[in-house]
Amino acid sequence: MEPGAAGAGGGALFLPLSDSEQQRYSELFARCCPPGAAAAPPEAAAGGSSVGELFRASQLPPDTLHQITEVCGAKRVGYFGPAQFYIALKLIAAAQSGFPVRIESIRNELPLPRFMALKNDSEIRYGNPAELHGVKFQVPHATLEKNSYKRTDEGDKQEPKSPPMSPICSPPASPSSYQRTPLSYGYGKSRNGLEQQHGAPYEVRHSTHQQDGPSSGNYGAKSAHARSTLNRSLSAEREPPDSSTHYADDPWRITEEQRDYYVNQFRSLQPDLNSFISGSVAKNFFTKSKLPIPELSHIWELSDVDCDGALTLAEFCAAFHLVVARKNGYQLPETLPETLLPDYLQAASLKPRHDCTLFDSYSESLPGSQQTRDFNRTETSAEEIPDNSALIQDAKKDDKQVLKTSIAIKPIPKEFQHLTVKTVAQESNALKARPRSRSYSSTSIEDAMKKGEEPPTPPPRPQKSHSRASSLDLNKIFQQNAQAARSGWLPPPPPALPPRPSVTQTEQVSEVELHPQMNRAPSQTEENSSTKKEVVLAQPPSKPVRRKFRPETQALENPELSPTINVTSSLPAVKPHLPVQKQSSKQKRAIQTAIRRNKEANAVLARLNSELQQQLKEVHKERIALETQLEQLRPVTVL
Amino acid sequence: MAVCIAVIAKENYPLYIRSVPTENELKFHYTVHTSLDVVDEKISAMGKALVDQRELYLGLLYPTEDYKVYGYVTNSKVKFVMVVDSSNTALRDNEIRSMFRKLHNSYTDIMCNPFYNPGDRIHSKAFDNMVTSMMMQVC
Numbered sequence: 001m002e003p004g005a006a007g008a009g010g011g012a013l014f015l016p017l018s019d020s021e022q023q024r025y026s027e028l029f030a031r032c033c034p035p036g037a038a039a040a041p042p043e044a045a046a047g048g049s050s051v052g053e054l055f056r057a058s059q060l061p062p063d064t065l066h067q068i069t070e071v072c073g074a075k076r077v078g079y080f081g082p083a084q085f086y087i088a089l090k091l092i093a094a095a096q097s098g099f100p101v102r103i104e105s106i107r108n109e110l111p112l113p114r115f116m117a118l119k120n121d122s123e124i125r126y127g128n129p130a131e132l133h134g135v136k137f138q139v140p141h142a143t144l145e146k147n148s149y150k151r152t153d154e155g156d157k158q159e160p161k162s163p164p165m166s167p168i169c170s171p172p173a174s175p176s177s178y179q180r181t182p183l184s185y186g187y188g189k190s191r192n193g194l195e196q197q198h199g200a201p202y203e204v205r206h207s208t209h210q211q212d213g214p215s216s217g218n219y220g221a222k223s224a225h226a227r228s229t230l231n232r233s234l235s236a237e238r239e240p241p242d243s244s245t246h247y248a249d250d251p252w253r254i255t256e257e258q259r260d261y262y263v264n265q266f267r268s269l270q271p272d273l274n275s276f277i278s279g280s281v282a283k284n285f286f287t288k289s290k291l292p293i294p295e296l297s298h299i300w301e302l303s304d305v306d307c308d309g310a311l312t313l314a315e316f317c318a319a320f321h322l323v324v325a326r327k328n329g330y331q332l333p334e335t336l337p338e339t340l341l342p343d344y345l346q347a348a349s350l351k352p353r354h355d356c357t358l359f360d361s362y363s364e365s366l367p368g369s370q371q372t373r374d375f376n377r378t379e380t381s382a383e384e385i386p387d388n389s390a391l392i393q394d395a396k397k398d399d400k401q402v403l404k405t406s407i408a409i410k411p412i413p414k415e416f417q418h419l420t421v422k423t424v425a426q427e428s429n430a431l432k433a434r435p436r437s438r439s440y441s442s443t444s445i446e447d448a449m450k451k452g453e454e455p456p457t458p459p460p461r462p463q464k465s466h467s468r469a470s471s472l473d474l475n476k477i478f479q480q481n482a483q484a485a486r487s488g489w490l491p492p493p494p495p496a497l498p499p500r501p502s503v504t505q506t507e508q509v510s511e512v513e514l515h516p517q518m519n520r521a522p523s524q525t526e527e528n529s530s531t532k533k534e535v536v537l538a539q540p541p542s543k544p545v546r547r548k549f550r551p552e553t554q555a556l557e558n559p560e561l562s563p564t565i566n567v568t569s570s571l572p573a574v575k576p577h578l579p580v581q582k583q584s585s586k587q588k589r590a591i592q593t594a595i596r597r598n599k600e601a602n603a604v605l606a607r608l609n610s611e612l613q614q615q616l617k618e619v620h621k622e623r624i625a626l627e628t629q630l631e632q633l634r635p636v637t638v639l
Numbered sequence: 640m641a642v643c644i645a646v647i648a649k650e651n652y653p654l655y656i657r658s659v660p661t662e663n664e665l666k667f668h669y670t671v672h673t674s675l676d677v678v679d680e681k682i683s684a685m686g687k688a689l690v691d692q693r694e695l696y697l698g699l700l701y702p703t704e705d706y707k708v709y710g711y712v713t714n715s716k717v718k719f720v721m722v723v724d725s726s727n728t729a730l731r732d733n734e735i736r737s738m739f740r741k742l743h744n745s746y747t748d749i750m751c752n753p754f755y756n757p758g759d760r761i762h763s764k765a766f767d768n769m770v771t772s773m774m775m776q777v778c
Contacts, residue, residue: 279753294762297754301765309751334764 024112025086028054032085051085058092068092251330252337254321254345262317276310282319289323295332299323302336314342640730641738642706643667643722644770646746648758649715651675655761657770658722671720674700674708678718681710695743696736711739717746738773745769 032050055065072087093112094100254262263273269285270277277285286296303319304311311319318340326332338344643658658667677700685694697710702725711719719742723730745766749755752763 279751283753293754297752297762298764300752300754301748301763304751307748307751309753 021090021112025089028089029082029085051088055088055092058096060092060095064095068095251325252321252333253339254317258321258324259317262320263313265320266313266316273313276308276312277316279309279311282311282316286319286323289327291323291326295326296323298332299326302332303340305336305342312342314345317345318342640723640727641721641773642724643671643720644742644773645671645720646742646761647671647675647718647720649717654717654759655766655770657767657774659774667722670703670706670708670722674710674720675718677701677708678710678712678720682712682716696739698732709735709739711743713743713746719743719746741769741773 032054055068058065060068068088068091071091072084265285266273266277269281282300283296286299287293289296291299299319299322303315303322305315318336321340322332643656645653645657646655648654653671656668656671658664678697681697681700695711695713697712700708700710700720702708704725706725707723709721709723711721713719719739721735721738721742723735745763749761749763749766750757755761755763
């Protein structure tokens with residue numbers, strides 16, 4: 001029938017069609033026909049718009065398509081009858097195989113024409129088995145790369161690549177090609193860059209990049225139109241996505257080209273890839289997608305995992321991917337799929353972000369503050385330590401101090417420097433994700449204090465500092481004793497020492513008496529001084545303070561004792577029992593360690609001081625508040 | 640475990656109200672509505688002197704024979720009202736506070752969504768899930 005019809009319509013043109021071709025063509029024709037007319041194929045005329053779509057989906061350059069329509073006789077006849085349609089299809093196949101568009105070329109054996117825009121599972125089944133990339137028929141809106149892969153000469157090579165590409169392409173349409181379709185639909189709309197793309201030799205990666213440029217530029221301009229056309233086509237041709245079972249990957253996985261596209265879009269909104277897109281900017285951008293607001297709201301909920309009202313690059317990619325998937329007919333999931341989590345996306349992406357994930361653990365945990373101390377120690381800038389630790393504690397309360405932390409971290413070796421921004425971002429994310437007890441009720445003061453108290457507990461230090469004005473170091477005493485015993489030199493220190501250190505001790509409230517047995521007492525005096533301030537506050541906050549003080553003070557005391565003892569004992573003991581050089585070198589070492597320890601102790605105490613000051617302020621505030629309340633109530637009670 | 644949870648906007652219309660379905664829901668709606676008066680009274684009493692120091696958690700608004708009503712107000716005058724079964728004596732004040740805190744956190748998450756216009760009804764699934772976790776489990 002078809003040859004006859006083709007002959008009748010085409011002006012004595014006999015067109016041999018193989019069985020598969022017949023099947024395919026008739027199916028395509030039926031599709032293009034208006035639904036009611038399907039019953040009478042010979043008389044029916046295919047709808048012009050659907051035929052146009054089909055032809056465009058063949059990815060041939062527009063003038064080729066013009067030629068085809070002329071040659072097949074539709075222009076002459078004025079409509080696409082079955083004969084014209086079949087001829088046109090054959091010509092498309094010829095053109096796709098590289099033959100010129102002429103009647104003569106279609107007399108040969110040709111592969112079936114390939115159409116990219118068709119989202120039809122059945123096409124797989126109808127695909128010519130010789131054309132193994134019949135599977136690719138199902139690739140609806142394929143990217144240009146896929147177009148290149150579908151070239152017959154490259155077909156087999158690209159076969160293994162199709163599965164990874166395919167998840168995006170599982171019906172109804174591929175999300176990545178979603179961005180391409182505005183361009184392929186540019187046929188007839190804007191022909192500038194597109195013909196090059198279609199006709200380009202198949203170094204398509206290159207053309208994809210070219211495409212990215214115009215695509216990102218055109219995205220805003222054409223998005224409204226393109227998306228509406230996409231919607232139309234989707235609604236017309238939506239099929240149940242059962243072919244996802246054909247593919248190994250899932251539709252929620254972002255491929256490289258998609259990621260590149262998302263990154264480019266991100267760049268167009270926010271040039272700095274490490275920074276955020278604010279909520280309003282993102283809202284305007286995603287509203288262009290013409291999805292209903294509740295769905296966009298849901299997508300935002302899914303993708304903004306840290307709930308900060310802004311999108312990082314990873315979150316933006318996830319959101320964009322969800323938008324694209326939704327446009328292509330996928331139902332939105334209830335929870336964010338694993339492959340779209342920001343951590344996953346960041347780990348899968350470029351190198352700098354790899355380091356960033358390392359920094360995640362670094363910046364989010366308290367031991368992280370230790371690490372900063374270690375880093376700083378390698379820089380031998382001991383002054384950084386108190387700033388860092390103090391800032392890291394307070395950073396939980398205040399984001400500004402997070403920035404200070406990043407500034408303080410700068411001396412860290414350069415490999416970490418470029419990550420400080422991300423560190424800040426990470427930390428701020430982490431901080432925001434933390435329980436937000438900070439500002440919600442008056443009990444937050446105690447919570448904050450607790451949080452403030454616990455971090456300052458310093459990690460056990462290998463050596464303790466010593467200040468001449470401060471307490472003495474029992475450990476060193478004993479060490480000294482041991483050394484002295486070995487060298488047979490040292491006079492028993494404890495009885496001799498108390499007078500001298502007690503003089504210096506009075507200078508500092510927090511410092512201890514030398515006597516080993518008085519170890520507990522100094523810590524208690526220190527506690528008493530601090531607890532006086534805290535008596536006003538609730539009990540629980542004072543406990544961690546006390547506990548914290550004890551190990552500190554003890555730790556402080558022990559190492560501190562010995563250097564002073566060393567100093568003091570060195571004087572009486574200069575009496576030439578021992579080689580003085582040994583002692584002086586020991587002294588030097590001891591002094592250096594003492595200096596270091598002093599600085600650390602200083603830092604710790606300064607921190608404590610500031611915290612206590614803060615507590616004091618808060619208590620004062622409360623007191624004032626209570627007093628004013630009392631003032632107000634007083635006239636009432638007088639009555 | 641609450642029996643009914645409601646989020647009321649500043650202008651005293653409900654943004655979100657959900658109750659355990661077995662009971663007569665209208666009754667809970669009415670209870671929440673009447674409790675708004677008590678909330679306003681508490682706010683005005685506290686609010687004169689110390690706007691900064693004002694406690695967000697309002698505590699027990701009023702008890703009835705069947706249940707108790709707790710209130711919580713944010714700094715933007717959005718109110719959370721929670722109706723709890725009186726027979727559930729194991730529920731302590733701290734737990735109520737923590738439930739309100741969770742509600743408040745979820746509410747701020749919703750506000751961070753740029754597609755949410757303040758004053759709209761709340762449709763967020765995350766918020767729904769959180770509220771479900773706090774409602775009484777009635778088979």
